[in-house]
Amino acid sequence: MYKVAICDDEEKCVKEAAALLEDYNKTHPQHTFAVDVFMSSIELLGAMEKENYDIYLLDIYIDKMNGIEIADLIRKKDEEAHIVFMTSSNAFYKDAFRIHAVHYLEKPILKEDFFDAMDRACQKEDTRFLTVKDGNQVCKVAIGDVLYVESEDHYKRIATENDTYMVRSTLKELMDELTEEYFYALGVKSIINLTKVLRITKDTLVMEDGKEFSVPRGTYRTLSELIIKHSF
Template sequence: MNFAICDDCARDIQALRLLLEQYCQNIGNTSHIDDYPSGETLLAAGNLTRYDVFFLDIYMDGLSGLQIGKTLRELSPQSSIIFITSSEEHALESYGLQAEGYLVKPVDFSDLATLLNRRLSHLPRAEETLRIISNRLTLDIPIFQILYIEVFNKKSLIHTPEGVFTTYTPLAKLSQDLPSEHFMRCHKSFLVNMEAIISTGKDAFLLKDGTSIPISTRESKRLRELYNDWFWAKARRS
């Protein structure tokens, strides 16, 4: 698993690093951990989609953890965010950012393990991929990176933060190949990753990258209820 820790306290970074290494050792997984002393250095690092989980200290000089979290939701929408704080007063704001949860310092190993176990159970892992043929090449696209898929000129366009991939594989087949607990066929021409949705309207879903995805008029009520049920189930798990 790939982790990023953003905290301006070196001692707290080291303590969390040791806990993460212990957790990954316990589950038989390898870990890669990068640490950043400020939000500015984290956001300047680039290629943020490589991280499975961000740990953000809420109280820092410069950008706060909450400000960083809002930006990360746009730059790396499929990564998990866990806030670290010395108090619980910002807990509700973390839910607004669809964070995996928050941890109170000093971080307890069992609390950390609970959040990470939940992440592993309910989110596509970085190594899970969708295999397609594009321009006569076989490509494996990380599932967690897919924002939505649309049909245009008899082609399926797979949208990710890294770019758009084109394939002649029908949308119905792609829908079968992707996990139904995360992807919704919201329109005859669109398949959307529910992790990428930030708000719902009567006729469209708004995604974290600013894209508006149409909702089938005939199925509007059912689809919006389906997303709301998914969202609150995820919130309860957090």
Template sequence: MKQIQVLIVDDERYARDELKHLLSNFASIQVVGEADSGSDAVLKALQLQPDVVFLDVEMPKINGMEAAKSLRKLKKVPFIIFATAYPEFAAEAFRLEALDYLLKPYDEDQLKQTVQRIENKFLHSQESGDTKFGKLAIESEGEIHYLFPKEILYIYHENKFSKIVTKKDAFQVKITLKELESRLAPYSFFRIHKSYLVNLNYVSRLTPWFNGAYLLELDDSDEKLSVSRNYVKTLRKRLEL
């Protein structure tokens, strides 16, 4: 499954570099291009067909609001995330149906919430049928197996292999956990530990363990998986209404 493709638009090079660096921490996101003006944003969007545009507001000549109006006329309309130091543009941004509105300087927790919102949008489009035939292809013991992401309970890495656990079977593959995380990012998968990736749709219980860590239980599985304390806060945000 391809990553969510992002175009960053800002007339300041430093701001583009900073946002690109912060987004590199998310396996689901791939920055495919940059633009330094509103007019360049529209041209790059035509060329690159991004899924999401992070768009600065205050730019010379064509500002972010005008650029957003032009982007909304494209055949493939990207989701718009406004990124600006000026909160007073928020009302107009949401009239343009922006997915989110980020204030500079960037707050990492706020950016995480924005990325989660993007991922949820793409997950919803998947469940609505946009890519309902997409399957994960894996080679195991000389055969190619095709799995719907919804069949997978969890994945873990052990001894240079990744093990994909479903309700009925388990498959050992040579694909790295990072690669699997990237492919499955639009489908409610979440890393709970450096060696574990779980399908959030099957999470049934979290139990405090020690030193801020938790044990996680899944429907249709007797295993109890360790959740590193570094992932607990974000995991709960993803799970809870």
């Protein structure tokens, strides 16, 4: 069972979100939901002192404390909670990206977009591993943990959050194994995980571990759109 908190100061919007969740449950009976509704940030924050929620459906313009500020508090308490923003403004994409929101839904919320957000929140993916030979040892690396791959002559350096692995392989061979859509060949010497990008400018792309890559000329717009696509 998923515990869901809906927070919006407009009763109409709360009812719409609850109705969409009910529709989703009808077509996804394998999931069950326990729903609590809050009309103010104070109500939600008070409940969070006693209850942990799996999924938060948050309006951004609530009251004195907006949805982004609430999400920051949620993240301090629970890094694994799934946060979905529901808003009439597109001005907070960067904040939602920073918070690792599951989705950013603009009102009026389309049913297919809401269903997509819930699919992401409820999805339990089987972990897939990349088996690599690093020196004299063979290692299994969770593919979702890969930050990037860099070419260093005949070897390729695979970087994760906590480790690096030097493997004798070609970039193409590794790209053929990294079949997830969020892997992107950045030029001819590196592969990046789009979900692990911290920030991007027209010149530079920074990964979560601080590693910087140059953005190839003419690719900034495409890269930015892909990063947003795979972050929400």
